[in-house]
Amino acid sequence: MGEFDLIERYFKRPATRSPLGVGDDCALLAPAAGMQLAVSTDMLVEGRHFLSTVDPARLGHKALAVNLSDLAACGAKPLAFTLALALPAIDEAWLEAFSRGLFALADAHGCELVGGDTTRGALNLCITVFGEVPAGAALLRSGAKPGDELWVSGTLGDARLALEVFRGTLALPPEAFEQARRRMEQPEPRVALGQALRGIASAAVDLSDGLVGDLGHILAASGVGATVDADAACALIGIPAAAALDPALRRTCALAGGDDYELLFTAPPAAAAAVLEAGRLSATPVARIGRIEAAPGLRIVDAQGGPIAQAFAAFDHFQARA
The missing domain is CATH 3.90.650.10 (PurM-like C-terminal domain)
Incomplete structure (x- = not known):
């Protein structure tokens, strides 16, 4: 099975939000009147973001879920996404389960696959998701006020x-x-x-x-x-x-x-x-x-207002252990 056979079998589906579907060099998206596009990209790398033992259906779900979570944080409605997928080899059982988990979540949120890329390499998943939000209504990180x-x-x-x-x-x-x-x-x-x-x-x-x-x-x-x-x-x-x-x-x-x-x-x-x-x-x-x-x-x-001296560090991809 070649690259385009892989796409045809596991990832090509009818798309309504981009008239080109997944079969052209670009997807074409247009937000509705009065709306802004919300765009986010996340990458999942084996050994860093997920273990090799993960169920591929769950991995397909998570690959899209982490991007939809970014849209949620902006108050955006999901529209479409692209998928860039690096695989060490073509494993049809893995691809069937991965795509099933991916599309189950996509369908639950009305989010269509409109393009992407595949290549051979260490297992790596990169999704870019597109959503829409009324102009000026997006939730941002910059609006917190004292007393909130x-x-x-x-x-x-x-x-x-x-x-x-x-x-x-x-x-x-x-x-x-x-x-x-x-x-x-x-x-x-x-x-x-x-x-x-x-x-x-x-x-x-x-x-x-x-x-x-x-x-x-x-x-x-x-x-x-x-x-x-x-x-x-x-x-x-x-x-x-x-x-x-x-x-x-x-x-x-x-x-x-x-x-x-x-x-x-x-x-x-x-x-x-x-x-x-x-x-x-x-x-x-x-x-x-x-x-x-x-x-x-x-x-x-703590619950009584007493300070807790314990230190808490955020996750950092370039400092954390695998």
């Missing part, structure tokens, strides 16, 4: 628990490990919540490299500081077995775990009811974990 409350969606730290099991530093019961592994390998992008938060949230970011690190992007862009309740964050770990773990490890997972792909956002206190309603309408749990302050810097405290 800090919110997060869903659960925190589950993927980090799975990673620690893979590293051999932690043991979990089989059912708990499978739950954590699914969160690591098959995250659910909060697309509906992101759109529901337009006009409510003042700033937003998706959680890919850990809460502390990603919150730092909001603080830097907005020129503010924050206090985070570590106990409130740890309460959002979704694996019940984690309650028995060392508190320092729980805090590391919740505050610096990475691979959560939840939304971290800010909103004025007066908007709290609207935030909760956005969570209800999008069937997404949301919880307050802190506040934005005028004083620069990030302060991590």
Whole structure:
């Protein structure tokens, strides 16, 4: 099987948003009147972003999910995506499962594959996703104001628990490990919540490299500081077995775990009811974990407001171990 046979068999589908489909040198996309294009690119590299043992269907899901999570953080509606895929060899069973997982998530969000590239090489997946958002309504990192409350969606730290099991530093019961592994390998992008938060949230970011690190992007862009309740964050770990773990490890997972792909956002206190309603309408749990302050810097405290001295580092691709 050659490159174009591979594309024809596993990735060519009818597309309505680009009249050329996947069969020309470029895709042609046009946002609706009054809308702006939102564009994001993410790369997944074997050994850095995923393990060789991952189910290829889950990998197909995650490859698109991490991009849809970026659209969610901007409040954008998904439209289309391109896929650049490097493969060490053609494995038809792997391709069938990968494309099945990829398109199941794409179809769930009405997001069409409109182009890309394939080549031979170390396993590497690169997706560029396109969305649309009403002009001037995108959620940005730069809108947080002193007095805003800090919110997060869903659960925190589950993927980090799975990673620690893979590293051999932690043991979990089989059912708990499978739950954590699914969160690591098959995250659910909060697309509906992101759109529901337009006009409510003042700033937003998706959680890919850990809460502390990603919150730092909001603080830097907005020129503010924050206090985070570590106990409130740890309460959002979704694996019940984690309650028995060392508190320092729980805090590391919740505050610096990475691979959560939840939304971290800010909103004025007066908007709290609207935030909760956005969570209800999008069937997404949301919880307050802190506040934005005028004083620069990030302060991590316990439930009683006492400072926590533990250090938390954001994930860095050029410093982290494989």
